[in-house]
Amino acid sequence: MSLHRETGAEIGRGLAARRYSSVEVTRHFLERIERANPALNAFVTVTAERALADAKRADARIARGEGGPLTGVPVAHKDIFCTTGILTSCGSRMLANFVAPYDAAVVERLDAAGMVLLGKTNMDEFAMGSSNETSFYGPVKNPWDTARVPGGSSGGSAAAVASRIAPVATGTDTGGSIRQPGALTGLTGFKPTYGRVSRYGMIAFASSLDQAGVLAQSAEDAALVLGAMAGHDARDSTSVAAPVPDYAAGLEKPVKGLKIGIIREFFGAGLEAETGAAVRAAIEAFRGEGATVEELSLPNLPLSVPTYYVVAPAECSSNLSRFDGVRFGHRCKDPKDLLDLYRRSRGEGFGAEVKRRIMTGTYVLSAGYYDAYYLKAQKVRSLINEDFKRAFARVDVLMGPTAPTPAFAIGAKTDDPILMYLNDIYTIGANLAGLPAVSVPCGLSGGLPVGLQVIGPHFAEERLLAVAHAWQRATDWHRRMPGAYA
């Protein structure tokens, strides 16, 4: 069967046309997971029984004529989303025994759309990482070259979709954790506007930055899944009450006359030559199709990474204080007093990178350092935000590379946190300003995928999806898949 070569949307149409049943589709993907997952380590948990039960329900719903475009289409959720009765580990030993007592809003909504839950995907511990090497469950391998990382933190979701052992998957993006793995595995990685998707039941890392999104094979799939996920939810106080457009219907909106801004600061030293060439060629192709292109400077954007590495650790040190060994999560053996309980439970439960970020955050928030680090970083964040506002007064979208290099070797950057942090140099800006952004495949470098990043103003999801879709109608980069999994 070649079902896995179909996108999520195509499978949805095949189901609606009764070309196959959701049970058949689901069995096909479960078999592929069984074969490929031991080498890829993309899934932490495979929910085979649940998937088949979901599929039967979806088939019945389709038979009643009540199905939607995603009914019966399998999906994998990043293990950061709570799933009732299923291990929700967040890639951490701290939660290696945590069976969620409720569903995240994203899970609820995709359930309601009739999607079939294949399982929970591996991730950097508490979403802190750019390579998926910080997971308690071990590194995820890139299906394009299993000696390389898939990117992170949504690396399990990326590897699962890139190897077509899942047609589509959810992710979260705090500093690039959907777009960077999307770029490194040849996928369409979509991060919506801050507040567009409810974070209820999504384990918090840095609350002023976190947002849920999609790792997909195409802009069309991203549009369908995002449309089903997005919308106001009173249980998340940062959820925005703006109406959700029909993203799928908006895909064909013409992009002729599009005003594109090229971010000058994204093409400096550090950008690998072939990656830069592929991205420039893609932008030229848009110009050829009638877009206008102008180069813009966002002078404060190079400060994104240091700003982020003050703000995100500060917020994480606060968010992760809830893991106390008392109410849920790991507890050390035989604590001698309450302090010992806290210190050892957290010392044992968290991995090295999470501890490093908690300590960075604790330091920058501590008395005497708050103004110099945290307040200063919040002010620089304002400057970066203003840079974006000025840019979007002139252009419709900004374009540049998603990541400075294609996928790097497993182990290459684990000893140097700064080197690892610089992977997100082009993605973090959109998180600091809360902007929607997408990475779409635009070429290869040394046989590995390269991503073009398109950033839009707040709530410009529809425009970004139309741009990505126009690109994918003109090219077939998004159709390429790693040979071993074709």
Add this chain to the structure above:
Amino acid sequence: MTLTRRDVENIAHLARLEITEAELPVYAGSLSAILAFVEQLSAAPTADDVLPMAHPLEGQVQPLREDRVTEIDRHEAYQANAPAVEAALYLVPKVIE
């Protein structure tokens, strides 16, 4: 900013994290490198009128809701994940001798 082992011990205590003797110099090194890296922010042109940005949603106010009960009692489901529970109470080591 170069952190000493002593500094790391102090931060780890504030964060309630046990760090082993062997890990102290490793964290002292990487945390110092991170602080040196973020130090470049100090040169950024943040004039007095630049306001700190706490979140990206301009104009978003904390939503209020009607004051009525919306949650049902689910303590049994929630406490199923607790390491130690007795009589619906979370157990911790004795705090007061």
